[in-house]
């Protein structure tokens with residue numbers, strides 16, 4: 001069964017200005033590397049649909065959804081936070097990104113694919129119920145996970161997030177939702193400056209100091225994530241796959257490499273095989289060094305496609 005790969009050209013049309021790190025070239029860099037690695041022939045391409053208002057409303061406030069989706073050319077571009085520019089092209093891109101997660105969830109839960117990857121932008125894990133934040137507009141992974149809970153009646157869905165930034169939006173949305181186990185590693189102290197103090201048995205936050213390399217990262221995953229995942233026994237796993245903890249990525253001071261992303265993906269796959277019938281939906285979050293991003297995603301997908309070794 002090939003990997004389902006979801007994308008839409010609308011995701012390339014959202015641009016937040018020259019020099020902004022969250023740029024369309026990120027998607028191209030990934031596709032170039034997948035082509036160079038001859039992975040494109042092994043995946044099944046799906047065009048991401050638009051998320052519906054009802055799908056978004058499971059995790060976002062109605063007024064906020066309207067603010068984004070009703071934004072038009074007439075209003076031009078508006079900063080919703082210092083990092084997040086709402087442009088006339090943003091609503092379509094954000095709806096495709098969230099829609100990709102819904103469709104990927106459908107593909108996996110109707111047994112058409114075991115594993116799906118969403119190569120989409122804008123990313124989502126900082127987006128709050130009623131607020132854009134940190135390059136994110138809709139919380140894509142939360143929209144997908146809520147779809148798995150509400151549309152398919154799952155009771156235990158895990159979201160693992162190895163982006164270098166804390167997935168504060170995902171945590172905030174699911175803080176009172178014990179059907180979700182959220183595991184996050186992140187550089188701390190660092191943007192968005194929260195998560196280190198959270199105490200909850202279904203939110204497993206693992207702050208890591210600047211300079212953390214692969215060995216300490218793996219130790220933290222073994223010590224904190226894996227016991228929680230085994231105990232929870234998820235029926236499905238979502239991955240907020242950000243690759244900005246890579247040593248070559250100048251946005252952070254962490255020092256992960258492709259082999260660390262391969263390792264953590266293998267660990268997640270092991271949990272998925274054991275409890276979740278192998279069902280994984282992974283979605284792109286951060287990752288701003290184009291070469292490291294392309295290589296890391298290719299590595300991540302190779303493991304998900306069981307081409308390792």
Ligand SMILES: [Zn+2]
Nearest residue numbers: 163164165286
């Ligand atoms: Zn990030």
